[in-house]
Amino acid sequence: MDHAEPVLVTAETLAELRRIVGERNVLDDPAELAVYECDAYTLEKRPPGAVVLPGNTEEVAAVVRVCAGAGLPIIPRGAGTSLSGTVLAVTGGVMIGLARLNRIESVDVLNRRALVQAGVVNAWITREAAPHGLMYAPDPSSQPACTIGGNVGTNSGGPHTLKYGVTTNHILGFEMVLPDGEIVWLGSGVEEGDDVDGIDLRGAVIGSEGMFGIVTRVLVRLVRAPQEFKTLLGVFESVDDASLAVGDIIAAGIVPGALEMMDQMITGAVEAAYHFGFPLDAGALLIVELDGLSAGLPEQTDRVIEICRARGAREIRVAKTEQERADLWKSRKRAFGAIGRLSPGYLTQDGVVPRSKLPEIMRFIQETSCRFDLRICNVFHAGDGNIHPLILFDERKPDEVRRAIAAGDAILGRCVELGGSVTGEHGIGVEKVDFMARQFSVETLDVMRALRAVFDPAGRCNPHKMFPGGKRCAEFAQRKQIAA
Ligand SMILES: Cc1cc2nc3c(=O)[nH]c(=O)nc-3n(C[C@H](O)[C@H](O)[C@H](O)COP(=O)(O)OP(=O)(O)OC[C@H]3O[C@@H](n4cnc5c(N)ncnc54)[C@H](O)[C@@H]3O)c2cc1C
Structure with missing residues (x-):
């Protein structure tokens, strides 16, 4: 297979794919394919030969079998927010978009887990679980757009990874279509007590960047939402001082939910875009979020303030309301979006x-x-x-x-x-x-x-x-x- 030469998708194959998923769910018009020519890593662009949008696992499997018969490359795609070109159709082929697999099938409050289809957007899971006092912990900054299938593909992290762990720590099992079209389930099953022993193939697939098969349904772990948050903004003269404070906080035995830094240049762009009220003359800002049971949080907060001051923080603000906390996170998580400025x-x-x-x-x-x-x-x-x-x-x-x-x-x-x-x-x-x-x-x-x-x-x-x-x-x- 030559890189420079894209693999063509023949008219016969396109017709077969249309029979499986319906006319409107196969795209081969160059104008439509341009949407799929890259992900959020925009330095390289190459359109796939076709994009297919199946509506359920069986359709995914049938599409994959047709592609296997035709010897075509297949590229699984969630929301296409990858930042390293993991979704690039390097040699053309058929891109399989999972956007139509977008249902949360169940939330099992008792066992703290949810069964979701691969195209479900990350933030939807916590939205669904929140009324039960639960949340899905991995929170990439792209969470209003990225899908759980893509999170599995890249083993996503996020600001709260520090305390809660990355995607692999929160995926119990999943259904996957192998490249020959066989449908398998890896990891713990959906039925209660359906746990697995033996080699952890679930773990091997997570982070394999869509090279092992196409994930179609995912059983995710839900965790108890924290009883309380203390969210602090430390204002430092320099990135050096803020970096030293990070080390000291961890060395003091404190594990914040999140510990994030922004330098002066990005702060300027974020402030211009979202008007949170960040100080524009600060060398660095540190967002420290402590969470968990209310008992003990005030002491931890005092300790973090003390450490930040010792490392030269000239000001420390503590979010006074849930709205203020939400606005702070919204500004942080949308930072990349402000770079256009x-x-x-x-x-x-x-x-x-x-x-x-x-x-x-x-x-x-x-x-x-x-x-x-x-x-x-x-x-x-x-x-x-x-x-x-x-x-x-x-x-x-x-x-x-x-x-x-x-x-x-x-x-x-x-x-x-x-x-x-x-x-x-x-x-x-x-x-x-x-x-x-x-x-x-x-x-x-x-x-x-x-x-x-x-x-x-x-x-x-x-x-x-x-x-x-x-x-x-x-x-x-x-x-x-x-x-x-
Ligand atoms: C503004 C912005 C902020 C971001 N912040 C973070 C962050 O804080 N933390 C972080 O980890 N990442 C972050 N990212 C990167 C990106 O959002 C994540 O990698 C995310 O997991 C990709 O999800 P997606 O649905 O867009 O997947 P895609 O980009 O479509 O795909 C990613 C990979 O997963 C594979 N894949 C997709 N769906 C499936 C499937 N169903 N089965 C098998 N393989 C599949 C693809 O083939 C590809 O290899 C950010 C991106 C942006 C643009």
Whole structure:
């Protein structure tokens, strides 16, 4: 299969697909396909040969069987909010959109779990569970749009990952259509007591970026919503001071629900967009949310305030009302959306460093910004050491694109050198395949490939993602070489 040559979907195959899902649920008009040419990683674009929108598991399986018969690549797609090109149709083929699998089938209050279809939007689950005092904990900032199937694909995190864990900690089991069309269930079943022993294939699939099959229904864990929140905004003169406060809070034995940082540049954009009332002259803002039982929260709050002050916070505001807390989170979670005020384009990086290395990596990002003459702003999950430098560039200027890619590579390379990783939550996709060889040994990568081959021996399910050495989008590879 040649990268540069998209695999064509024949008229006969399109007709077969239309017989399964209906005329209007197969798209092959170039104008419609343009919507699906990339995800939120916009540096690479390639439309699929067709998009199919099945309405239930059986239709997904039938579509997958037709594609298997025709030897076509299949690309599962949720909402397409991936930030690393995990949904790019590198060699064309059939994109299978799960948007019509959008029902919450049941909420089991007694056992604290919900059965939802793969296209259900993340935020809908908590909305449905809230009247029962329950919530679905993983809360990516994209949660009003991203789907639970996509969350499984990328093992999503979010601001509250620090305390509650990532997607894999909250998925009990799921139904999946294998690349040959067989329907399987992995992990705990829907019936009470239907738990599994043996190898955790559920865990292997979560985070596999749609390369193992198409998830159609998911049994998620619900947790008790906290009795109370204390949400603080620490105002610091510098990113360095705020980073040191992050380490001190954790070292004091406190595990906040969330511990998020915004630097001055992103704060300016967020404030201009959402008017929360952030101080524009602050070097860095720290959002610390403590949650849980009311008992003990005031003491923890006092301790966090004390630590922040000791690290030079000039002001600490505590949200006085639920509305104020909600507004604060809305501003934080929509930060990426405010970047349009700063730049026509941006590259979101997603790296991890040990928490103790936060000051060092933040300084390195600053140096990288100067070195490549590009503005870089930061809004990230500081408590997890999960950084998200946002590299600003103008896609119409090829030299800026090259410098943005090179700056991103430099930052991720430094994360690895500091003992971290090239992804905390956004996945590898096409963006970071080259880094896999720097982070893992040849043997480890071979084991990963072998595991993938168990599920997808022909390598047709979301090809050209994650693993280096495979053929990649020629144009992009060339751009990276020039950038280097
Ligand atoms: C503004 C913004 C903020 C974000 N914030 C966060 C954040 O805080 N934390 C975080 O982790 N991510 C974040 N992201 C990234 C993104 O939202 C997540 O990766 C999310 O999980 C993707 O979900 P999706 O439905 O859009 O999936 P898609 O982007 O459509 O797909 C993602 C991957 O999952 C696969 N996939 C999708 N559906 C299925 C399925 N049913 N079966 C099998 N594979 C499937 C795809 O093939 C692809 O590999 C953010 C993105 C944006 C644009």
